[in-house]
Amino acid sequence: MADSGDETSRWEGMWSRGLAPGDRFDCKGSSPALKWAIERGLCAPADGAKGPAVVPGCGRGYDVETLSRVDGVGRAVGVELSTTATSSANEYLASQSVDPSAGSVVTGNLFTADPASLGGPFSLAYDYTCFCAIPPARRDDWAAGYARLLRPGGRLVCLQFPLDTEGRSDSDLAAASGPPYPVSDSQYDAALLAAGFRKVSRHVVPEELSHPGRGGREALAVYEREPDSA
Ligand SMILES: C[S@@+](CC[C@H](N)C(=O)[O-])C[C@H]1O[C@@H](n2cnc3c(N)ncnc32)[C@H](O)[C@@H]1O
Numbered sequence: 001m002a003d004s005g006d007e008t009s010r011w012e013g014m015w016s017r018g019l020a021p022g023d024r025f026d027c028k029g030s031s032p033a034l035k036w037a038i039e040r041g042l043c044a045p046a047d048g049a050k051g052p053a054v055v056p057g058c059g060r061g062y063d064v065e066t067l068s069r070v071d072g073v074g075r076a077v078g079v080e081l082s083t084t085a086t087s088s089a090n091e092y093l094a095s096q097s098v099d100p101s102a103g104s105v106v107t108g109n110l111f112t113a114d115p116a117s118l119g120g121p122f123s124l125a126y127d128y129t130c131f132c133a134i135p136p137a138r139r140d141d142w143a144a145g146y147a148r149l150l151r152p153g154g155r156l157v158c159l160q161f162p163l164d165t166e167g168r169s170d171s172d173l174a175a176a177s178g179p180p181y182p183v184s185d186s187q188y189d190a191a192l193l194a195a196g197f198r199k200v201s202r203h204v205v206p207e208e209l210s211h212p213g214r215g216g217r218e219a220l221a222v223y224e225r226e227p228d229s230a
Pocket residue numbers: 007011012025026027056057058059060079080081082085108109110111128129130133134
């Protein structure tokens with residue numbers, strides 16, 4: 001199993017070699033599926049308190065920008081393993097006139113991030129391609145990270161990708177190479193339900209709401225941290 005130092009070097013290397021908008025995983029903006037979810041109230045916890053929001057593995061910060069503009073969220077914070085990504089994200093947010101008090105990115109690791117030092121605990125968390133970016137053996141740590149960052153009743157919205165599951169068992173998928181590691185709905189459930197989340201809903205994403213090339217391989221799953229979980 002790769003340790004966090006290996007992972008940090010891998011991502012830092014990729015970002016510091018130069019990663020322009022549109023390169024590799026960078027899709028130049030938030031997925032239309034996130035905007036669709038916001039419009040349908042899927043990013044609002046059942047108890048009504050919408051923010052603040054946290055976006056681990058946020059890359060250039062497109063989703064931080066999107067969530068910073070949602071009424072009631074108040075403040076969105078991205079957490080990025082790569083210092084170069086953090087700088088690129090904060091430059092991007094400034095270029096979009098996002099006030100740093102409403103949207104910003106800090107360098108950190110989802111596995112160890114401390115909610116209080118980030119301005120949490122959070123009411124909302126959004127995961128897009130962070131789950132598929134981490135080694136499958138670290139998925140319990142991924143789920144524990146979200147359980148730590150969210151308040152009881154807080155909501156985690158996962159845009160699941162890449163759902164390349166046709167004819168493959170979860171153990172086949174877990175042995176596949178990556179990143180991106182192929183994912184299944186049951187893998188998200190296995191990690192999150194064991195970490196004290198309940199599943200609220202799941203929505204297959206219509207092809208036209210995915211970034212080009214990702215259609216038919218995405219679903220949006222909504223979880224909430226159980227009020228009595230640790
Ligand atoms: C596939 S990219 C996705 C970026 C962004 N979500 C997007 O859709 O453009 C994954 C990002 O997660 C970051 N990352 C990987 N492991 C992480 C961790 N444990 N904690 C925080 N960020 C992490 C990487 O540096 C990388 O920028």
